[in-house]
Amino acid sequence: MKISGQFQSISYVQYYANIRSYIETCKKNGINIIDACVHLMQGVPYTLEEILNYEKNSD
Numbered sequence: 001m002k003i004s005g006q007f008q009s010i011s012y013v014q015y016y017a018n019i020r021s022y023i024e025t026c027k028k029n030g031i032n033i034i035d036a037c038v039h040l041m042q043g044v045p046y047t048l049e050e051i052l053n054y055e056k057n058s059d
Helices: 010-028 034-039 048-058
Strands: none
Touching: 010 034, 010 048
């Protein structure tokens, strides 16, 4: 039987943690999660500087 909720390897855990961290950081700084994911999938994710300055620039 397959056990759900388990990662196949440590590298998958690291991928998950990195993506989750990126999304949560964007969310906490007012960036739309869908936009953040689109940027990520296009290979041009928001930089930390862009994320931290997002609320300042959107006013």
